[in-house]
Amino acid sequence: MLKTDVLHRLEAQKGQIVTGGQLAEALGVSRTAVWKAIHALQLEGNEITSHRNSGYQLMETNDTLLLPAIRSGLTTSFVGRSLDVLQTVHSTNQYLKELPDAPNGHVVVADGQTAGRGRHGRSFLSQNRGGAYISILIRPGADPMDTRFLTICAAVAVAGALESVCGIDAGIKWVNDIYCGGKKICGILTEAQMSAELQEIESAVVGIGINTECVPDEIQGIATSVFELTGQRGVRNRLIAEVLNRFEPICLNSAAEDGKRRILAEYRRRLFIVGQRVLVKGARTPYIATVCGIDESGGLIVRDDGGTSHHIISGEIELMKEQSA
Numbered sequence: 001m002l003k004t005d006v007l008h009r010l011e012a013q014k015g016q017i018v019t020g021g022q023l024a025e026a027l028g029v030s031r032t033a034v035w036k037a038i039h040a041l042q043l044e045g046n047e048i049t050s051h052r053n054s055g056y057q058l059m060e061t062n063d064t065l066l067l068p069a070i071r072s073g074l075t076t077s078f079v080g081r082s083l084d085v086l087q088t089v090h091s092t093n094q095y096l097k098e099l100p101d102a103p104n105g106h107v108v109v110a111d112g113q114t115a116g117r118g119r120h121g122r123s124f125l126s127q128n129r130g131g132a133y134i135s136i137l138i139r140p141g142a143d144p145m146d147t148r149f150l151t152i153c154a155a156v157a158v159a160g161a162l163e164s165v166c167g168i169d170a171g172i173k174w175v176n177d178i179y180c181g182g183k184k185i186c187g188i189l190t191e192a193q194m195s196a197e198l199q200e201i202e203s204a205v206v207g208i209g210i211n212t213e214c215v216p217d218e219i220q221g222i223a224t225s226v227f228e229l230t231g232q233r234g235v236r237n238r239l240i241a242e243v244l245n246r247f248e249p250i251c252l253n254s255a256a257e258d259g260k261r262r263i264l265a266e267y268r269r270r271l272f273i274v275g276q277r278v279l280v281k282g283a284r285t286p287y288i289a290t291v292c293g294i295d296e297s298g299g300l301i302v303r304d305d306g307g308t309s310h311h312i313i314s315g316e317i318e319l320m321k322e323q324s325a
């Protein structure tokens, strides 16, 4: 589609002025066709400035999700090679789970979600243009799949991507939250799909939601975003590609013991809750404990006030007040 091609060309030279003639020549169409495409893109809300007699400029802050822009930023071999970029969808995780015959590594991203899913049946606020909402399909290799470890892999990938693309010093709160400055910037929800006959995991969908724009008022106290932390806008395509670029090797390395050790080392380095007091939920009776670290399988080690250590492999923890990253 010409509009998409024009936008991709401008995105590749974001912030610079590109002449109508250059666009027309590169795309093999007339200048009038380019002008019409630009006009339509502007009407759709893209921040393109027309400079009289010199050309068109896509502003750095423009944040339209664009399939070719994400694809051209990929260095992966299978993650994201098959990719859907959607406008608004109920939930990218749900959409991907219902997609027939999607290949290993298939990725769905959306501009917004009307029923974004969080852990423990909660919802995940996903305003249009408000964040990077990503779901990745992973089919198991030879070994049985450890879906909890996939979440750990995703957390390490997202934290690294936020740091390299946006300069954000991201910390991890076990097991699936990325924090910065005491507030959550990203949540991860990994959902396994069982095969009915074999009763084993057929595939897993790793869902990642990163807040990029101002967060809604109702979660201002607990959540933050790329914009709120850095003032940057227009990073979603790069950020998504970088998350996928980092996730693939981490995910592949996690199959080997040595790789797993290195991933856990990075996870521990970013874990900011060691020594903090937490409420451990999910046990029959919630209890308060102090975080000691992460065990070799990615479980959380805590010590309760009676001095007993526990390895938590499921459930969740809540940080006690007045503590933060």
Ligand code: BTN
Pocket (backbone or CB within 6 Å): 090, 091, 092, 093, 094, 113, 115, 116, 117, 118, 119, 120, 122, 124, 126, 132, 133, 134, 135, 186, 187, 188, 189, 206, 207, 208, 209, 210
């Ligand atoms: C949590 O913090 O509880 C997990 C939030 C996970 C949100 C992401 S956004 C993309 C994917 N699709 C969903 O419906 N949920 C995940």
